[in-house]
Amino acid sequence: MQTSDACAPSAFRQRWLATREPAQTLEELDTDLQLFARTYNTERPHRALDRLAPDQAYTAIPKAGPQGRRAGTHHRVRTDKFDASGKVSLRHHGRLLHLGVGLEARSRL
Numbered sequence: 117m118q119t120s121d122a123c124a125p126s127a128f129r130q131r132w133l134a135t136r137e138p139a140q141t142l143e144e145l146d147t148d149l150q151l152f153a154r155t156y157n158t159e160r161p162h163r164a165l166d167r168l169a170p171d172q173a174y175t176a177i178p179k180a181g182p183q184g185r186r187a188g189t190h191h192r193v194r195t196d197k198f199d200a201s202g203k204v205s206l207r208h209h210g211r212l213l214h215l216g217v218g219l220e221a222r223s224r225l
Contacts, residue, residue, distance in 0.1 A: 198217060
């Protein structure tokens, strides 16, 4: 079973710890842990990432995001009424659909 600090290679961790004085308070320990995490993720070169720091490798890859609107798309706001049993009817691709939303949908919020 791995311990919580197993994510850091022991050689890097040992070198980093050798440069630090032991923490005397919880605040010092918290500061040291934050500094270690920042150093580990932003300054340490990683073998599997072409010697880039993990933060550099992460920011270099393209991120997923919303695509722009395609030409010819049409959006509109619908106002539909629910029947007494909490269903709404609408037509989609030529088919009449009855969607059960529930009686709660009939009440205004």
